[in-house]
Amino acid sequence: MKKVLSYFNKITIYIKDSFRRMVSAVKTDAMYRRFVYLFVGLNVILLLSELDIMNYSTVSLYAYIIIFTIVALGLNILLGFSGLMSLGTAGFVGFGAYGVVYFETLGFPYEISSLITIVIATFIGLAVGLFSLKVEGVYLAISTLAVGEIFSQIFKRVTWFTNAYGGVHYKYPTLLGFIELDRNMTYIFLSFVMVVMMVVMYHLTKSKTGRALLAMSRSNSSAQAMGVSISKYRLFSFVVAILYATIGGILYASFYRYVQPLDWNLMLTLLILAMVVVGGMKSIFGTFLGVFIIYGIPKLYLEDLFSSVSGVAYLFSGILIIVVVMFYPYGMIHVTHDIKKLYNKYKIHKQNKLKAGDGDE
Amino acid sequence: MSVFLQLLFRSLETGSVFALASLGIVLIYRTSKTTNFAQGSIGTLNAFVAATLLMKWGWSIWAVVPAAMVTAIITGFIIDTVFIRPANKVGNIGKQIITLGLIIVIIGIIPWLFGVEPIPLPQFIPYSPTTTITILGATIGYNSFFTIGMSLLLMGAVFLFIQFTDWGLAIRVTASNEITSRLMGVPTKSVTMISWATAATFGTLAAIIVAPQTQVDINMMGSIQVSAFFACVLGGFQTFYGPVIGAYIIAFSSNMAAYYLPPTWSVWSTVIVYVLILVFLFFKPVGIIGKKLVRKV
Numbered sequence: 324m325k326k327v328l329s330y331f332n333k334i335t336i337y338i339k340d341s342f343r344r345m346v347s348a349v350k351t352d353a354m355y356r357r358f359v360y361l362f363v364g365l366n367v368i369l370l371l372s373e374l375d376i377m378n379y380s381t382v383s384l385y386a387y388i389i390i391f392t393i394v395a396l397g398l399n400i401l402l403g404f405s406g407l408m409s410l411g412t413a414g415f416v417g418f419g420a421y422g423v424v425y426f427e428t429l430g431f432p433y434e435i436s437s438l439i440t441i442v443i444a445t446f447i448g449l450a451v452g453l454f455s456l457k458v459e460g461v462y463l464a465i466s467t468l469a470v471g472e473i474f475s476q477i478f479k480r481v482t483w484f485t486n487a488y489g490g491v492h493y494k495y496p497t498l499l500g501f502i503e504l505d506r507n508m509t510y511i512f513l514s515f516v517m518v519v520m521m522v523v524m525y526h527l528t529k530s531k532t533g534r535a536l537l538a539m540s541r542s543n544s545s546a547q548a549m550g551v552s553i554s555k556y557r558l559f560s561f562v563v564a565i566l567y568a569t570i571g572g573i574l575y576a577s578f579y580r581y582v583q584p585l586d587w588n589l590m591l592t593l594l595i596l597a598m599v600v601v602g603g604m605k606s607i608f609g610t611f612l613g614v615f616i617i618y619g620i621p622k623l624y625l626e627d628l629f630s631s632v633s634g635v636a637y638l639f640s641g642i643l644i645i646v647v648v649m650f651y652p653y654g655m656i657h658v659t660h661d662i663k664k665l666y667n668k669y670k671i672h673k674q675n676k677l678k679a680g681d682g683d684e
Numbered sequence: 685m686s687v688f689l690q691l692l693f694r695s696l697e698t699g700s701v702f703a704l705a706s707l708g709i710v711l712i713y714r715t716s717k718t719t720n721f722a723q724g725s726i727g728t729l730n731a732f733v734a735a736t737l738l739m740k741w742g743w744s745i746w747a748v749v750p751a752a753m754v755t756a757i758i759t760g761f762i763i764d765t766v767f768i769r770p771a772n773k774v775g776n777i778g779k780q781i782i783t784l785g786l787i788i789v790i791i792g793i794i795p796w797l798f799g800v801e802p803i804p805l806p807q808f809i810p811y812s813p814t815t816t817i818t819i820l821g822a823t824i825g826y827n828s829f830f831t832i833g834m835s836l837l838l839m840g841a842v843f844l845f846i847q848f849t850d851w852g853l854a855i856r857v858t859a860s861n862e863i864t865s866r867l868m869g870v871p872t873k874s875v876t877m878i879s880w881a882t883a884a885t886f887g888t889l890a891a892i893i894v895a896p897q898t899q900v901d902i903n904m905m906g907s908i909q910v911s912a913f914f915a916c917v918l919g920g921f922q923t924f925y926g927p928v929i930g931a932y933i934i935a936f937s938s939n940m941a942a943y944y945l946p947p948t949w950s951v952w953s954t955v956i957v958y959v960l961i962l963v964f965l966f967f968k969p970v971g972i973i974g975k976k977l978v979r980k981v
Binding site: 476477589594601638 | 713719721770771773777780781784789790792906909910913914917951952954955959962966970971
């Protein structure tokens with residue numbers, strides 16, 4: 324009993340300590356401040372739509388952006404940090420969405436069914452990670468595509484799990500058994516989870532693990548020579564990527580309350596990949612920006628602009644992707660750097676002009 | 685026996701479609717160093733050209749297919765010169781994202797040019813009692829013979845081209861090391877252009893062969909593209925003929941599994957084939973005819 328109490332004490336001290344550290348981090352660390360800004364900004368959109376300044380549907384669009392930011396963050400750890408490629412992401416998102424619905428119909432509460440889904444996904448991730456120890460490069464990418472295709476066959480065929488083509492319906496989640504969320508609360512919950520996942524990734528990349536992954540992405544052999552265990556970190560990054568994808572899927576089911584089998588195909592996987600590359604590998608805010616460019620801009624602006632002719636919105640979003648990748652191969656997030664450079668040039672130009680003007684007089 | 689023969693011919697037909705698509709993918713992978721996700725979409729685009737010429741302009745199928753080949757070659761040239769070559773600094777994954785962008789562009793172009801409705805495309809030789817032949821109790825249409833023969837001939841011609849001509853040599857050296865071959869005076873730009881055009885032609889032919897089974901619509905090539913990728917990994921990306929072998933193996937085994945397994949299992953035939961491919965790759969990670977990649981540290 325005493326032991327349990329001391330553990331309990333330790334845990335409370337730990338929580339208090341981490342809370343204090345978090346508060347001080349928000350005060351001092353610029354990254355944390357940006358996370359808070361992002362959270363507030365996303366919720367301002369909710370407020371604007373409640374005040375009828377923005378469309379009602381804009382909120383569900385941003386919910387999609389939030390969900391796929393989480394998924395893309397996972398892929399960013401895998402692709403950006405460890406340099407491995409996965410083409411099975413969509414399958415895992417779908418698995419998360421179906422899993423939480425299925426376990427809730429079995430009578431588990433929201434948290435427990437999410438947890439079960441995540442644990443199962445982790446084991447599948449471990450299996451894929453073990454596979455990745457043997458298979459390299461494009462062979463690995465297409466093998467994960469096979470895993471994704473197996474998932475999509477399961478979604479179409481296993482009626483007790485997914486109700487086949489009918490799809491499954493769900494409800495807004497009930498937290499802790501008594502906090503019943505409505506649409507707006509679910510949106511806030513989503514944005515909160517996203518920020519938490521961003522913080523987790525931020526710490527992960529700053530930790531020893533993150534550095535090991537970074538070393539691995541440059542050169543496997545050199546990293547190994549430096550004492551980085553390739554097998555351990557490959558497994559780890561696959562599990563993390565799949566964890567993020569599954570959490571994204573769970574949130575998808577929670578917000579949209581309907582899951583159907585045809586959404587989780589190669590096209591979605593490629594779009595998630597594009598979100599990572601377009602936004603910027605290894606960058607947390609870049610990932611958010613990438614999701615916004617790939618999904619948000621076409622839905623928010625292009626479809627309204629070109630609603631007269633069918634397909635033209637697609638044409639422009641395709642061209643947008645190609646142009647961004649061509650001109651910013653390291654990610655759109657580096658556009659800030661270019662803007663700064665331009666601004667500095669402009670400033671210097673102005674100063675020179677002033678000096679020249681002085682000379683004239 | 686008759687059932688087996690029927691299955692064999694059906695597998696050869698689907699296998700030819702997969703083989704054409706995968707040969708295009710591997711050509712581009714070796715010369716442009718990118719996995720071309722748009723292979724299926726390029727084929728679909730040109731199949732739409734063929735179907736529109738046939739249904740709306742009233743051309744005959746024998747005139748339509750060469751016309752579609754010509755537009756396929758033009759598409760290949762345009763894609764290489766406009767999108768792929770300017771992006772040579774982009775890097776491997778970035779190029780793949782560009783091919784994804786191409787898919788989306790093509791999805792946007794098709795309803796704009798050809799309308800939103802799917803268009804039917806008939807077989808080369810329509811299936812009727814007079815155009816079939818019965819071998820050992822199995823009824824096989826002339827069209828199957830024609831498509832299988834045509835794709836085998838075409839692929840054979842390409843292999844001979846790659847093996848025995850100067851341009852084929854240029855393709856092989858570009859595939860093995862682009863920078864060195866450019867330094868040695870190989871016109872690598874033309875080589876990538878030719879391989880994109882060839883790949884587009886093959887994709888189009890695959891789309892035209894498979895179109896009569898359903899209709900020409902945007903998602904027609906989705907599953908074929910995926911199977912072609914699996915054929916590439918099964919056969920190995922290191923040779924040009926490996927994926928072709930892989931394609932026939934995949935078509936054959938999935939057809940056999942779908943027919944000979946008990947009904948509760950046969951709906952899972954594709955999954956079983958995928959799992960078998962994964963198990964195979966686990967033990968032989970570079971495919972059937974792959975050499976182990978040696979990488980410099």
